[in-house]
């Protein structure tokens with residue numbers, strides 16, 4: 163008889179699928195897991211959200227569902243990112259409160275931090291200034307979660323918390339050229355170049371911006387730890403170490419190597435670079451889990467490229 167019912171919103175996405183694959187191989191009998199997609203319920207709709215949550219009666223919720231996209235998708239759709247994510251987040255947290263859910267873990271991101279800031283950024287700095295103009299809609303809708311978590315805790319004693327991952331990649335990502343993040347976008351692009359016998363791999367922007375990347379399977383292990391053991395309302399960064407930060411050029415070179423591509427990498431400097439960097443500290447996480455081992459970047463990239471090659475017909479394109 164399961165004691166906990168753990169419901170994952172966004173269960174069909176990059177991170178949701180990574181959690182599901184871990185849970186399928188190793189989950190205690192005391193836990194029942196439910197993975198939702200937008201086909202099960204449109205979380206922008208309060209009544210549909212109430213009905214669906216009532217069906218499963220979760221004791222714990224991992225709230226991942228969101229309108230998600232890379233730099234270029236954000237630049238063109240700030241209003242949609244703001245409104246959809248505000249609706250989803252407000253509906254999920256309110257229904258969790260109404261149903262007496264014991265714990266909710268929602269997902270923020272390192273790209274919602276102030277644009278003008280000192281580095282490394284940490285959990286205390288989420289609201290310390292305006293976000294980068296490229297993704298202000300997404301950022302304010304995500305910051306709302308942290309404000310709501312504190313308000314639900316103060317007024318009703320709810321145990322609602324949040325995690326802050328850096329850039330994530332892995333199998334089951336969104337490989338659509340218009341809306342994807344940089345790693346799936348570049349994997350898709352280079353796959354197409356190689357398929358058409360091309361010799362030029364074009365990367366958008368200067369290649370100079372810096373990013374920290376976490377493999378979705380590592381993040382899944384950390385999220386499962388958070389839902390079972392992390393007891394603060396304050397957010398926690400789930401990010402690789404600062405020394406693992408890479409330039410977009412280095413990322414392109416790793417992807418080229420994983421494909422064994424010997425052609426030329428070209429940088430299209432007419433395209434936006436976005437935020438130059440958002441270096442995040444994982445000191446708080448390391449305080450809890452000093453020995454956590456992240457998958458080496460080249461191994462994780464190779465696994466993602468191999469997954470895409472094997473699944474490109476069914477992948478999200």
Ligand code: NAP
Pocket residue numbers: 171172173174175176177178198199200201203204205206225226227228229230250269270271272326327328329330331334335336343
């Ligand atoms: P993803 O692959 O794009 O998946 C998004 C998920 O949200 C899908 O399961 C999607 O369902 C669901 N969804 C979207 N709109 C919905 C709606 N109106 N109602 C119900 N479900 C809806 O995203 P991801 O990369 O896994 O991201 C998960 C979370 O991590 C998000 O909160 C995101 O902001 C955060 N995050 C992501 C990154 C990153 O680099 N990817 C970095 C930091 C934080 P369908 O499959 O049915 O469309």
Ligand code: GDP
Pocket residue numbers: 231232233234273329342343344345347348351365366367368371373410433434435436437
């Ligand atoms: P961000 O980390 O939130 O800015 O999001 P992205 O994952 O979209 O990363 C953006 C960085 O990668 C920027 O510096 C872009 O100029 C660069 N980049 C290079 N090629 C691509 C691409 O094909 N897609 C995306 N999304 N970004 C790219």
